[in-house]
Amino acid sequence: MTSFPAQARRVRDSTLSPQRRLYALRECTLHCAPYGFRATWHHLVVSARIPRRLADDLDALVRAVDELQRARDVVLPRAQEYAAGRRREKATGRRTPQTPPPWNSWGWSRIAYCPDPEHHPTAPLATVAQAVLDRYAAGIGVDTHCLVCGIERRRPDRACPTCGVHPDGPAARWRAYPAEERWQRIWHRELDDRPTPLAP
């Protein structure tokens, strides 16, 4: 797996085939998946209006990677700052903090992990990531509040009923049936319930 910037360049490269550009977008989403890979992918298909036939609107792939890039720009400085701080602490012999920060996981999916790929926040990814980081910095506890919408959690072990984010991160299980069939539909961008895109 190569880096996000290299894959993002491929997504934007109009000399490549649509399918290759789609796979590059998939790689980018693996690198930066604030809702987890599947829910982030569903979000991008809807928000960037990625059509079933890619050739119908190739700019959709660029819109999608632009949105991912903006989310990454929000999280990356904070993650790098934290990593540098940890290195300094380790050098002075301090132990690992008890509470790991929300971005400290694969694809940053702990920031706002959504176990149901079709139930996730609707705001832009960067806005959601910023809200989580701000609430985290303000010391708001993930056990008592949803860090995305700020509402108080009545059932800390469940996904937020409003935005779909689960405080357990990728460890949360989602057992709706038939999950795999639904995922295949999302991957192939066969979404019946989204609004029809406007004609150019």
Ligand SMILES: [Zn+2]
């Ligand atoms: Zn919420």
